[in-house]
Amino acid sequence: MDNSAAPKLWLALACCLALSLPFGVSHAEPPPGYQFVRYDDGLRLAQKEQRPIFVYFGRYGCGYCDKTNKVGFADPQVKAAYSQHYVLVYVNSESMDRLTLPTGERITEMQLGERMNTLGTPVFFFLQPDGKQILKAYGYQDPAKLLEMDHYVQEGQYARADNPSPSAQ
Amino acid sequence: MISRVLLLLCCALTAAGAAADSNQFTVAATDNTADFFQIESSGRKNMAADDQRVALVWEETRGGHTASHLAFRPLAGDQPFGTPIVLGENDAFNPVIARCGSHFYTAWIEQDSIRATAFTGGQELPVVTVVSGSINELSIGCQTDSALLAWSARKGNGYAVSATVVQTEKDRLTTQTPVAVAASDTYRFQTNPGAAYAKGRVVITWHDRSSGTNLLYATSGKSLQQLDTQTQINELIKKSYEWGSGSSAVRNTLAVGEHQRLVAVWLDKRASRAGYKVYSAFSNDGGISWGDNYDIIDEWGAVVPQWTPAVASDGHDRVMAVWMDAREDMNCIWSAKLSGMTWGANTNLSDDAEEVHSPVIAYSPNGALHVAWIEIQQGKGSRIRYFSKAK
Structure with a gap:
């Protein structure tokens, strides 16, 4: 991408986001500009494409x-890495919308x-x-931490017993 | 390991202590790990009882699709639950049940519609379609001997809660025109309804995240056609003025206790860590005003999240809340009794060392307690367990 276009793009994105929200409201949806899908759709897509899955449990x-969202996922390097490497899944952890698991069981996102x-x-x-778990991380993640976890997963370091998980915090 | 041994001891002592005046049954079971049971509804109204029988509704996939089932158990002696009745003819989920006067009303979501029926004595009334739309959640309460149904349905890009009254007239059910509970342009994400009737007022609870976080509200009035403006029930705790919108309140459940005092119980995300805690609030004026919020969880449970709370009352002095948490390293069903404005010690109700979840609770008018939950037998399927205890 032409670097000079990037600020304009971010400005346009910010304007779209501002216009779509009531004033004074802080949302915690998936970060803008990422292609997050439902958990059940994500599992199917990952199986089909044989790509790892990144699941984000959030709450309004x-x-x-x-x-x-505003610091970690706003980083262009993070956006490029996560968009390219993972099937991105967002779960609204307070939602009663039903998901259909690969087993056929229907549970809510909160369940x-x-x-x-x-x-x-x-x-x-x-x-x-x-669907097997590689890594789990709690709490705020800055760009450096998100990139560190990406490297850990992409380089297959989780398969090595002598390499501790960066999420141990 | 030590905690697991203590848990087994605790469970055994609990079961032994309750054995003299309690019953435990398996309501339904499967040894096929590909089959599943669900006890899930808005407000967790999946069980109801009078002094003669208790009724439980649930979802299951044993027939190759999601079906809702209802089973009754006579309370005399040690009789088990009877043969389940299948609710609906297609995929059916979120079944609810309430005993209102001499009627057991049950309703469920089937093919984007709410369907309902009632059991009076031994007679099942014809099933009626209450409303159609993109129904997502359904709850039930009683208005004397009629049923209050409240549901959340898709509206535009959000959700709206509506409610109606279902009543028996001779040998059929009649329904009123549904009423919107709150303005959907201001409250755009109304979900998780609950319904009750106290002090001559209809009360519908619901939560909404239009403010940026899920807040719990009650709308009440002398009838559904005379609803007043909503009142916020939960206290909003905001720890940061830069990030986020503050604590949330979800999965509310309602009971009407002694002197028709309303008891609301919900999951509250105000703690810094350890997830959701079970909180409560009371209303003595039929839902117009609500008092301070009270934490139900004791210090032992404060270190883990709680899930799926439910509350019930015998309409007199007995009010109990149940939920699931893993404070002893595995999922158990925990309970607390209300005494005045104070919740008692957290007590384990699960009877063995299997993983359990999704508790529901009901009281008979005579004070008999009924609790049911799902038990996962690792690698061996699952079953629905039921526990009852005489007053």
């Missing part, structure tokens, strides 16, 4: 979600949080294409 009102022991929000999971 959640301060650390808001900060991670999924209960089963994955999400504790609070935000919680981030890196999963293998078959």
